[in-house]
């Protein structure tokens with residue numbers, strides 16, 4: 001039972017990453033195919049889609065089986081691109097952390113670099 005719960009949690013993270021990596025909008029059948037290829041069953045996939053929808057992270061666009069999962073834009077730049085949103089290590093990442101920390105994270109550094117460049121251009 002506990003293992004099943006972990007699988008559902010992982011499906012949410014995988015789906016969120018998939019949407020972010022594909023222009024913030026994916027066809028539901030592509031999302032299902034992707035999650036299925038990662039070993040998730042239909043129940044876990046439905047749970048992942050429903051969870052992100054209930055959390056107001058995505059909306060449905062379209063009709064019937066022909067709909068897209070579209071990320072809802074809540075934050076503006078630069079926070080919109082913050083890599084920590086959706087990071088699977090967020091719960092174990094903190095300043096000075098042994099395993100994960102912002103000061104040693106490549107993704108966070110790249111994001112900071114983009115923010116610095118944006119600020120320097122005014």
Ligand code: SF4
Pocket residue numbers: 083084085087088089090093094100101102103105106107108
């Ligand atoms: S700093 Fe890096 S590892 Fe930590 S939560 Fe953000 S993206 Fe994840």
